[in-house]
Amino acid sequence: MMKKIYIILFLALAFQSCDNFDEDININPNLPSQASGTQLIANAELYLPGLSSSPRGEFFAQYLAETQYVGTSLYPQESTSFYSYYQGPLENLQTVLNNQDNLSSTEGPVNNQVAVAKILRAYFYWNVTDRWGDIPYNEALMGSENFTPSYDTQESIYLDLFEELKEATSIMVSGSISNDIVYDGDMENWRLLANTIRLFMALRLSEVDPDLAQAEFADALDDGVIMENADNLVYYHLAEANNQNYWYGQIVDRNREWWALTEKLVTEMLPYNDPRLQVYGDPARASDAYVGLRFGEEEAIGTEEYSLLGSDIYAQDAPVYLVTSAQVYFAIAEAVSRGWVAGSAEENYNMAIEQSIMQWTGSDAGVTSFLNQPEVAFDSSNAIESIANQRWVHLYMHGYEAWSEWRRTGFPAGFESPNGAEIPLRLSYPDNESFNNSENYEEAVSRQFDGEDLIYGQVWWDQ
Template sequence: MKQLYIGLVAIFALTATGCNKFDDDININPNNPEKASATQLIASAQQSLSNLGSAFDKNASPYGIHYPQYISGTSFTENSRYNTVNFNFYPIYAGPLMDLTEAIRLANNPNEGPIPNQIAVATVLKAYYLWHVTDRWGAVPYTEAFQGRGNFTPKYDSQQQIYDGLFKSLDEANAAFIAGGIIKNDIIYSGDMAKWKKLGNTIHMLMALRLSKVNPVKGAEEFNKAVANGIMEKNEDNFTYVHLVDEVNENFWYTSFTRKGRKWFAVSKPVVDYMQPLNDPRLPVFADKNVAGNYVGLEYGLPGSVTVVINNISLLGSALRQQNSPVYLVTYAQALFAKAEAAKLGWIPGGDADAKINYDKAIEQSILQWTNSSAGLAAFMAKPEIIYNPATGIRQIAEQRWIHLFMHGYEGWAEWRRTGYPLLSPAPNNNNLAIPRREGYPTQEISINGANYDAAVAAFPYGGADDLNARVWWDKP
């Protein structure tokens, strides 16, 4: 599996689509990948964003949604019982990360947009993917990655070093953007550099909050810097991957439910039991009613021997499994929840007063994002359990953020690991395995990059083996 380090550019993702998601000039001859431009490579990397909720394979069964218990399996329940320990980061490195590395190297065509903007957008996207990778595995190749034949066995950098490097990269991207100069082939923001700049700073801010337990002084410093540089200001700024009404670019859940007829995914009992008593306006989006007209969540982590009667439970909501249903990756409401927590922690001024303002606004924007309506908002905000209480503020913020991040499993899992909320129980009938704290490295690394693999495992910040129980750096016990 030397492809990770050789770094072949994943141009095939562009040429295989033949759809209107990209400008016509993005369709290139797969036999001449060297002709790809920086913006085409950026578009290729963007196309991989839809995979972040799964095992980075659009045709694979998803994993991230199970860790924060958003979804319960109706069949083949191994994922929700943590049976898979080792996960492969090679496709992320050899695909979007290599595309972006090459895009930064090639960004020299002013006809496709100002060069600084091409580099800045690629840098923001690369930081986002690397953030995703390090939060799943911890220490990973970083400073010695992407050297091609120059280094087949890169060292693993500590997560702290990676975070420091990504903060620096995002600072550089923020400073590099040129106002008003759009780039071509942008399938996320259509070349709007103001939105890309706000995205980079919002990612920076969310990364900073991850340091709340392990280095709050550094976290507060980076958080305030990001806010000062300008973060998301409305739902229209959301970092959203929009699928298309065609088979190649359709939503994973449409493929599973409609094209393949697999009713394998129900909304979990923890989600329904939390939302239903509060008459949460988002529940009808998240879940379908059962045949009796009720919302019934499925017990999480059932053994495979149990037969689930599909008509009795709430499957994943129909609105989320349309062919062109979007995937929300970084959102305005998410930024507001972060500001609410930062105010509660004393990282930004305002204390509980500002925590309440941002918390209330976050819930409002979350409901508007998911339902496109304010119906039921006032009644929901008046619920005693929802009204901000300084004594339980952190828990309330965390629980509402958990609901808001529904289906963005890896992000919801990261926030659960960091805050401990909501209070979740491990899957039963799974040999007493705890809810995972990280994912194990690719098994091929032992033979391909053994010395650096061994050094990384030996340097785990809180000890442990290469399994699901060791903790990443910011997940301080």
């Protein structure tokens, strides 16, 4: 289905670019003159793996170390653009929401098309604000009406996204939508996803506004969240060049062996026979053993000496895991430990690890023996640290999410500081903003970071 949709989107957009100097000649009755609502939604979904597949995200979470050309992992002060999110998925989704009266019910109930667009829009905006801080939001995507949007505070964006996600589930009706390459139009899956995103957003506020965090968390949990791997938000790539895994393109197509498992990741997994390690990385060719590379090491002795990125991870059709049941169980375990909801923190912690191992290996073999080790078993006296450490192991290859959880909790501890550089606390705004949108850019930087757009400024929830 994904291959078919990709071709439809390409043809629709190609046709849209033609010059209409002669309508009788240029109109092809077999192609749409513009992308439909569900095609725009599908096009936005094509951007989902980019939220995870990024070397920078893996460096911020210290999952991967550069084996050569060491640079980005040394945490240089540099700007990072958010324009592709606005010009791609957010623009597509905003177009759907701005043209609700023109959506065709032949592709599924209009309410459901709007609901999915709202959920995806909220998910992308959440990711963007968590990386940069305050961002253009209410005045964004207005086209020629406003080329210089103001920056909304992260707090106001969070509050609005909570309501947006609730509204999305409230307007859902029976019936599926077409062209959905994520959940095949199943609205129950979208309902669970919307509530799960709310759950994770609520947890993110644990240190800045615990009362709001608890209320939103409990509300989202009551409304129903992802509890099974079958319901995870997963982007499935294809075994073809048009829609292949990012890492396949880097490692196989370009012959780049630039990334090894970090020493810290191997140390957290190998001594405990963690069954996920054989998926996360391949044994070092020189020794047939798992050997991690110290993060930020600039004098590595050769890629054959270290465990490189696992071949299962960079397979051409390897999936990208974005929102998972294991994360939900870790979140509930933490919420129980904080006294937000009733239940057993240990049982949810154990279930999180079981779901994680099943997700990554396809089997529950080894779960019991793994959990029975004292170093792995839930430690109620250090509950948040126990949960955070195992959540970090689970979130492998979703570096930006793991980085956000580290910023929130401070765990895991013991990350490397290459050349004395600490892990960044945010992404700096795009260079172009300082002169294309200078007044609003300068106001946002002054409001948040005392006038310095640096990678060590703290976003609102990380105070």
